[in-house]
Amino acid sequence: xxxxxxxxxxxxxxxxxxxxxxxxxxxxxxxxxxxxxxxxxxxxxxxxxxxxxxxxxxxxxxxxxxxxxxxxxxxxxxxxxxxxxxxxxxxxxxxxxxxxxxxxxxxxxxxxxxxxxxxxxxxxxxxxxxxxxxxxxxxxxxxxxxxxxxxxxxxxxxxxxxxxxxxxxxxxxxxxxxxxxxxxxxxxxxxxxxxxxxxxxxxxxxxxxxxxxxxxxxxxxxxxxxxxxxxxxxxxxxxxxxxxxxxxxxxxxxxxxxxxxxxxxxxxxxxxxxxxxxxxxxxxxxxxxxxxxxxxxxxxxxxxxxxxxxxxxxxxxxxxxxxxxxxxxx
Amino acid sequence: xxxxxxxxxxxxxxxxxxxxxxxxxxxxxxxxxxxxxxxxxxxxxxxxxxxxxxxxxxxxxxxxxxxxxxxxxxxxxxxxxxxxxxxxxxxxxxxxxxxxxxxxxxxxxxxxxxxxxxxxxxxxxxxxxxxxxxxxxxxxxxxxxxxxxxxxxxxxxxxxxxxxxxxxxxxxxxxxxxxxxxxxxxxxxxxxxxxxxxxxxxxxxxxxxxxxxxxxxxxxxxxxxxxxxxxxxxxxxxxxxxxxxxxxxxxxxxxxxxxxxxxxxxxxxxxxxxxxxxxxxxxxxxxxxxxxxxxxxxxxx
Numbered sequence: 001x002x003x004x005x006x007x008x009x010x011x012x013x014x015x016x017x018x019x020x021x022x023x024x025x026x027x028x029x030x031x032x033x034x035x036x037x038x039x040x041x042x043x044x045x046x047x048x049x050x051x052x053x054x055x056x057x058x059x060x061x062x063x064x065x066x067x068x069x070x071x072x073x074x075x076x077x078x079x080x081x082x083x084x085x086x087x088x089x090x091x092x093x094x095x096x097x098x099x100x101x102x103x104x105x106x107x108x109x110x111x112x113x114x115x116x117x118x119x120x121x122x123x124x125x126x127x128x129x130x131x132x133x134x135x136x137x138x139x140x141x142x143x144x145x146x147x148x149x150x151x152x153x154x155x156x157x158x159x160x161x162x163x164x165x166x167x168x169x170x171x172x173x174x175x176x177x178x179x180x181x182x183x184x185x186x187x188x189x190x191x192x193x194x195x196x197x198x199x200x201x202x203x204x205x206x207x208x209x210x211x212x213x214x215x216x217x218x219x220x221x222x223x224x225x226x227x228x229x230x231x232x233x234x235x236x237x238x239x240x241x242x243x244x245x246x247x248x249x250x251x252x253x254x255x256x257x258x259x260x261x262x263x264x265x266x267x268x269x270x271x272x273x274x275x276x277x278x279x280x281x282x283x284x285x286x287x288x289x290x291x292x293x294x295x296x297x298x299x300x301x302x303x304x305x306x307x308x309x310x311x312x313x314x315x316x317x318x319x320x321x322x323x324x325x326x327x328x329x330x
Numbered sequence: 331x332x333x334x335x336x337x338x339x340x341x342x343x344x345x346x347x348x349x350x351x352x353x354x355x356x357x358x359x360x361x362x363x364x365x366x367x368x369x370x371x372x373x374x375x376x377x378x379x380x381x382x383x384x385x386x387x388x389x390x391x392x393x394x395x396x397x398x399x400x401x402x403x404x405x406x407x408x409x410x411x412x413x414x415x416x417x418x419x420x421x422x423x424x425x426x427x428x429x430x431x432x433x434x435x436x437x438x439x440x441x442x443x444x445x446x447x448x449x450x451x452x453x454x455x456x457x458x459x460x461x462x463x464x465x466x467x468x469x470x471x472x473x474x475x476x477x478x479x480x481x482x483x484x485x486x487x488x489x490x491x492x493x494x495x496x497x498x499x500x501x502x503x504x505x506x507x508x509x510x511x512x513x514x515x516x517x518x519x520x521x522x523x524x525x526x527x528x529x530x531x532x533x534x535x536x537x538x539x540x541x542x543x544x545x546x547x548x549x550x551x552x553x554x555x556x557x558x559x560x561x562x563x564x565x566x567x568x569x570x571x572x573x574x575x576x577x578x579x580x581x582x583x584x585x586x587x588x589x590x591x592x593x594x595x596x597x598x599x600x601x602x603x604x605x606x607x608x609x610x611x612x613x614x615x616x617x618x619x620x621x622x623x624x625x626x627x628x629x630x631x
Contacts, residue, residue: 100417100418102416103472106408107405107430108406109402109433110402110405327385
């Protein structure tokens, strides 16, 4: 069986390797540039535990580079899905579509063993390729994560860090396997896999992920120059709270208060109200802020929960596909 | 059980359609079995179940004296040639031989190589680029080189031209004659099987209609030609399979229990093709050994 799985999947392995090399070459220039800028920022004390307030020139260059990237980065979330589209879906669909399952299963190897070895070989390929992919993108985005925080605040830390990408790739692979078994043809199976991947991925990312644990709350005075929470926390909202109560103002109420603060600011005469002057007004009138956020130290707990969700779903899907192949396929 | 292929109450249902049902067969070792029937009669389903590719809805299939079809031991005992030849289009001829060698304990690589050379197929060519005849030869080579005791061939010559058909059958017979393998081959053209088979199975409407040794079947069936006046069959006839009446005479294909003594009737021998066609023309007639129940120490089996 080793010979067969190597012969059947070496093409996919080569394509995956080439794709990863191309990806590395593409991200290398901007990655090096970002790392260099980050080093400059760090040595001049602009980032770190107590960032100095004025670091304009280097920060502008850094922001310009990172802004050009943040448009591309979310699209990379589709890549783990490709493990399902290009490796999972054709695995059984191609054998069925071209009739070669009759050749494969009429040798002296049981269908059970054939399937086990096929899944092992392609599974290892998927995990390895995703691990390399994650390593490359993590290196690329490290400067951004250092400045913006890796925990989902801008949506590009969590997805390409640690074990979550592997969880998603394995789930996509499992979906592809089942879709191929049911659709029995390669192209419809690929399309169904991509659709199903997105149908699971998007709700999990946007609805489930913020709620893995109940968010923490921090009550505080109106912010002036320094944020009370560093960017490694995943901050959902920063709400204005009415004086002497714990009721959060609606956004229109908050706007009104901000407006009043602007109008009542002692420094208002003719010039723009500063953040500090607004804060001063709000503080004087008894307003406070509440931060709703996921603390930075939950990063790996969330990684574990999301990977766990993916792997449990993947196991269920693989078990279903396996049952179908062994009992119902013909 | 001492049968090469044994089917016990075999049935396969697809949706609400029975592709095969109520199938009892017991085929002795070393026979060349012709499996005939119209398209859709269940021939492919039966072969597929015996190979272990298809799980029967009910009943069991056994090969090589009691090995349940589809188990690891049974898989090594059965080789199978699919109707469409089922080759990996991107694999070269050599890759296919490697596949056979790596997936079968008894695969005869030297035989396979020499047979491919004999047929004149380039080893490095992708299977998808071979002609239909070459693909058939490659697929047959893989099946033969598996060195199993049972060989199942699903419509092996359907895709070949008439010249290639004859050569293919001749090669098949010389190769299997040496090894003493049991061969079961299906066709919807009876004449193709007539020269090679010594056992006949006729499938019609998903059921076994005729099963038996060819010599035995030919001895028990006669074409009787007699007067058109008599509507009854003559003495000695067990069942009339086919009856053709003209103004002057009646012609019967009949299952007989012995010689027909009536001098008004002429008795002729039948060809296997005539016999099979007569049964295929009258699907309600049947001729097969009844399923046997044997009492063993353990009870009914």
